[in-house]
Amino acid sequence: MAWQGQILRVNLTRGTAEPEPLNMAWAEAYMGERGLGTKYLWENMDPKADALGPENVLIFATGPLTGTMAPTSGRYAVLCKGPLTNAIACSNSGGKFGAELKFAGYDLLLVEGRSEQPVYLNIVDDKVEILSAAPIWGTSVWHTEDWIKEHHRDPLIKVASCGEAGEQLVRFACVVNDLHRAAGRSGVGAVMGSKNLKAVAVRGTRGVNVADPARFMEAVRDTHKALAENESRKELTELGTNAMIDAMQEFGGLPTRNFETVKFEGTEKINPAAMWETRANGHRNMVTNKACFGCTIACGRVAHIDETHFSIVNRPEYRVASGGLEYETAFAFGPMVGVDDLDALTFAGYMTNEHGYDPISFGGTLAAAMELFEKGIITEADTDGIALNFGSAEALTVMAEKVGTGEGFGAILGMGSRLMCEKYGHPEIAMHVKGQEFAGYDGRALQGMGLGYATSNRGACHLKHAVFEEDMEDISGNGKAKPCKDSQDRIAAVDSTGLCLFVMDAGFEYGHFARLLDADLETEWSEDRMLETGERIWNLERRFNLAAGLTGADDTLPKRLLEVPLREGSAEGKVNELGRMLPEYYALRGWTEDGQITNDTMERLGL
Amino acid sequence: MHKSLIIDADKCTSCLQCEMACSYQHTGTFNPARSRIKIFEVEHGIRAIPYTCTQCAEAWCMQACPTSAISRNAETGAVEVTDSKCVGCKVCTVACPYGTINYNQDNGKVIKCDLCGGDPQCAVACPTDAIIYGVPVADEQAA
């Protein structure tokens, strides 16, 4: 079967690491990765626990398709209670780490407690050691990964680590694996740092089997072909996710200068065409594209910074090719903060990978700080002498480094927009849901996406629902509750397979997942079973949040989205119609009017 | 002229589909650690280079083998290991200057690329044509 049949439980307080059998009943009910991780989290911790305390549990979960030949099979999810939201945090990542964990013989890694001293976990198949991280504590993700490979003399070791941002409990720190890929959102890296766990190093030599190899390989061939022939897939390969920035600009949904408007005059300086353009001095931002484990799309960008750019002119160590701009980084470092300097954006992107923090939340927090600055609420006395004006490339690059290293105003930015704006007495300036900053789609221009942001279990997020098509076709909130709810369930299941969500827009049909799963696992899997599982996962996440103390009142949007109409774009004059959509959504979910899960719904889903 | 694996590292995205296809073909499981083709990442993970046996004319592994367990397949040109004759002495792994014949702890034999009997699965699986199975252009012209 596609499962190794065991998990690894590490208790950092006691310094123990023991394998235990995978709970197959849970795997049947919650599939894997996001779903299975949520179940393990729910059963292993009190949702009321302090997110940065030793009672929080940190889980690395693979899916049933992770490590197989199915396309994009490198995904794993990191789960815990999130310090940014005090709700469930679930971020997934690609790269090669997740598959390696499976190859080492573990379907899931569960970390409890807190180590007295900084440590890292070294896993080589059955051999698991908790080793001192003293030589790498206080150093970057990039240095940590290099050091571990060199120290253990094995370039094929896969590493996931938390960077300085995680050590310093930056509320939106991430877990970075394979240098450039991240479980990016909700501050999972801060939880890793709070446990004094610097890194997890893995080397695995066990194979992954599937239940019905012949049928599985037939599904693999068909899915490879579906991706190979698809036009959107070709676009992702050639242009990356940033291909979307022109569409968002034209539609008028690109959050600009902390949601002041939805069109950014500098978009053409940071779009894929700009990334591919050869400049007069011969420099071109794009170098090549790169794939995660098992991925036949390869949307990952590899870019480099112009050597004459101010950000690196005296810093030869950054004259290397590294992770380039994706749509969300381009949005968060571009329109959101009003900056159109492609090299500055690329440098800020390097900082997020090197130091380990989430570009979306950083961009959102910096944009809030810029608004505070422009309104005179904070001054250069607060910001280490840097003028935080919208559009300042210097402010972006300097603060991107400071938040990574925790220096000066960087430590304030590291609180995230909600806590930072509360500190300065202006909570209305923070653009977030449940404490997490928005991704690059304005909820006034895209009504269903707005509803999804409000109801997302991990706070504002664009990856847990997909109402783009409906929103694009109809700018009103009419009939958006159903596609929002349905897509949440659909995606919850996809996030639990071990495959990447992006295949859905690149040639996959939903049936493709079911075919792969059905051949991969012993029990029967269908599209219907996937959707039911997705709904179960969504409700268990909700249950975690309600038990943590959140209520229906947290399913809301900032006033700016509910009360200030757009002044341009396709949805000119619109605000988000949450008041109308939310009751409809709760009814479809089988929840009470104040957002509690009814007993009937719990029973129906076997919760 | 035998066909061979023609590798263009500039096209490799490091997806490891080739390693999975290879291990599945030879072991029935997905296990990059048992793949006979390896992707090496250099320059901080930015460049990836597929690396495997070139079925070289000298075939030092074949010459070094004391039990005649290694022979050339006349049809494909691949240098192959006969498991029943291999005693796992590893002399071939020392003789090979390229490091592309390796000892497998699972069964105590050596493993190397055998071109899958003339239908190499790594080339089938590669989505970017970084690995293709054909006659190299230079050889074609010479012929």
Added chain:
Amino acid sequence: MKITVKTGGLFTRLLPEGTRGNTADIDVPGGTTPLGVVRHLGGDVDGRFLLVLNGKAVPPSERDANPLGDGDHLSVMPPLKGG
């Protein structure tokens, strides 16, 4: 009549040869609809894309209904999706 077409993603390849950047002024017959422009450029009209006419998204029901006017600005963009 003359209209301005702006493209995103791989749609840029549909623009007339010699076009620099992602925008071109093209001649289309009077009465051409937004979808007619995609057809005129040789695009797959059954594919998924976003049409924006003079700054406003064109709903599916109007794509092949209302004819364009001289000097109109049409954007042909990849469909919105997560990323």
